[in-house]
Amino acid sequence: MTGTDIASRGAVDGASGPALLDVRGLTKTYQAADRTVEAVRDLTFGVGAGELACIVGPSGAGKTTLLKCVAGLLAPSGGEVVLEGRPVHGPPENMAVVFQEYGRSLFPWMTVEQNIDLPLRQKKVPKRRRAELVAESLASVGLADAAGAYPWQLSGGMQQRVAIARAVAYEPAVLLMDEPFAAVDAQTRAELEDLTRELWRRLGMTVLFVTHDIEEAVYLGQRVLVLSAAPTVVIEDAAIDLPAEREQLATRSAPRFAELRAHIYSLVQRAKTYHDGDPVEVPRP
Amino acid sequence: MRTVLRGARRAGHLLALPALLLALWWAATARSTDFYFPPLHTILSAFGKTWFSGRLVADVLPSVLRLAAGYAGAVAVGVGIGVLIGSHRRVRLAAEPVLEFFRAVPPPVLIPVLMLFTGIGDTMKITVIVLGSMWPVLLNTAEGVRAIDDVLADTARSYGLTGAARLRRLVLPSAAPQIVTGMRQALSISIILMVISEMFASSSGLGYTIVQFQRGFAVPEMWSGILLLGLLGFALSLLFGRFESRVLRWHRGRRQAQRGKS
Numbered sequence: 149m150t151g152t153d154i155a156s157r158g159a160v161d162g163a164s165g166p167a168l169l170d171v172r173g174l175t176k177t178y179q180a181a182d183r184t185v186e187a188v189r190d191l192t193f194g195v196g197a198g199e200l201a202c203i204v205g206p207s208g209a210g211k212t213t214l215l216k217c218v219a220g221l222l223a224p225s226g227g228e229v230v231l232e233g234r235p236v237h238g239p240p241e242n243m244a245v246v247f248q249e250y251g252r253s254l255f256p257w258m259t260v261e262q263n264i265d266l267p268l269r270q271k272k273v274p275k276r277r278r279a280e281l282v283a284e285s286l287a288s289v290g291l292a293d294a295a296g297a298y299p300w301q302l303s304g305g306m307q308q309r310v311a312i313a314r315a316v317a318y319e320p321a322v323l324l325m326d327e328p329f330a331a332v333d334a335q336t337r338a339e340l341e342d343l344t345r346e347l348w349r350r351l352g353m354t355v356l357f358v359t360h361d362i363e364e365a366v367y368l369g370q371r372v373l374v375l376s377a378a379p380t381v382v383i384e385d386a387a388i389d390l391p392a393e394r395e396q397l398a399t400r401s402a403p404r405f406a407e408l409r410a411h412i413y414s415l416v417q418r419a420k421t422y423h424d425g426d427p428v429e430v431p432r433p
Numbered sequence: 434m435r436t437v438l439r440g441a442r443r444a445g446h447l448l449a450l451p452a453l454l455l456a457l458w459w460a461a462t463a464r465s466t467d468f469y470f471p472p473l474h475t476i477l478s479a480f481g482k483t484w485f486s487g488r489l490v491a492d493v494l495p496s497v498l499r500l501a502a503g504y505a506g507a508v509a510v511g512v513g514i515g516v517l518i519g520s521h522r523r524v525r526l527a528a529e530p531v532l533e534f535f536r537a538v539p540p541p542v543l544i545p546v547l548m549l550f551t552g553i554g555d556t557m558k559i560t561v562i563v564l565g566s567m568w569p570v571l572l573n574t575a576e577g578v579r580a581i582d583d584v585l586a587d588t589a590r591s592y593g594l595t596g597a598a599r600l601r602r603l604v605l606p607s608a609a610p611q612i613v614t615g616m617r618q619a620l621s622i623s624i625i626l627m628v629i630s631e632m633f634a635s636s637s638g639l640g641y642t643i644v645q646f647q648r649g650f651a652v653p654e655m656w657s658g659i660l661l662l663g664l665l666g667f668a669l670s671l672l673f674g675r676f677e678s679r680v681l682r683w684h685r686g687r688r689q690a691q692r693g694k695s
Contacts, residue, residue: 221587239591252584257606257683266602267592300687318592 167194168354169218169322173227176213187213189379191227195322200348200355202365204412205375206420211358214380215326218356219245232321241271244315248327250308254299260286261295264314271318285317286310288347305336309343316347323348325357329364338396341368345394362416366390366408367399374415376422383422384415471653476660479653484661488642493661496627496639499555503562504623508616511567515574515612516604525575532572540565540622541629553634561630566622573615577608610684613677620673624666639665 176188187210195201205211216222218229220239229236247253254263261282268278286292289309299307315323329337348355359365365372374384459473518525544561551557589603631640646655
């Protein structure tokens, strides 16, 4: 039933050069009191340098588990994550994460500027360079004059911009984004999507973007990886062959966009019942 | 100009009731001939004579120094152990019953015991203050550390904040609201223990002096000592308020912002 889907992955991999980020046979099982919960069964994919890859899946697909394993915040039960040739065992220095809960990921006792500066300090970036990075990153998200404000004085969209600025200033090889725009209004969301693409193209970063929103994934990504419901596997790695210049209205109304969205949509629908034919998990004695 | 006016109005609000109470006290005791409740003006005139003729250095200063040392010790020990307990679930589970027990022991009970080990000097008094007033700091710190937001903790970790930097930049600021609450409670306990420890066995200090006056039937002087203690407590509480609003400015601002949105 899945043979053809999985075959299509090889084609994309072949096109995208050596992987900067390599996820190999990743598994994650949680030990509950009386049984084992298999959250991630087998994830294997690579993200090439400078790529923007999106991951979509039905809710409960273990997207956050996957992202935390990639970020080194959670130890996988099996398999490995390799970043720039080195296996990830803890949070790597050349990776930054933008979380969904912007209100809980900025330090409320620090100003915007201090929030961006702290990771750089930790990385022992010289003082002058730090000031430059803070100013540049704030300017790049359009918040140059909010440096002295506290996060809670800003709107939700602005707070997420600060979190993005902090990640960008860190100059990571890979930027992970965990449903970063799920909690902002539609207008802000569109703006932040365009900001993400703009920063990605300008700075040549590698971005792994996790979302539950199919349209968002198609609009943003060069590739979309579709995950199954838990226990998670990759059911398709779809190339998004839209032009590199994307614009909210024109791109979203293009016929090719509609086709791709329909394709991913049907995959996600299938993803929900992907394991229904599997033998039922038997609780351990 | 406006801030001056606002300051004056605040001071007015702050002082209106104390002024009224003092006036009542004055009026009620003005013609008093009761030996134990002398007129307030007698107490006030005793106040100047009693405290501004050398006792400020001989008795008030030692008290304040013991209080400062004991309070600082209580905060240091409370925050230290609190962070340890709050950070490790196992330590917390193991320590909880013991903590509940020690917290339930009334601190003055420690005085006779400590006198056996540490004598009757400053060490005993400071130890009593530390052991008695560290509990609210300890328990509140542990609670604050335990409640650190996990997204914030993940963020800190992903940006390489570990060890001392994590403690300084994440754990302590994040638990600061609870720590400060504990410190406020500890302050009043410290003052009480300072006085009590000096009443037991001492040769200087506010508690000692007040007991001396009482034993010598120097009633107006005794009352003036009580008044001075009240003033000391009030001044420390004001000082603490300023410290609190400085340290927790972000916390109050954020709470107001959140309330405004919902």
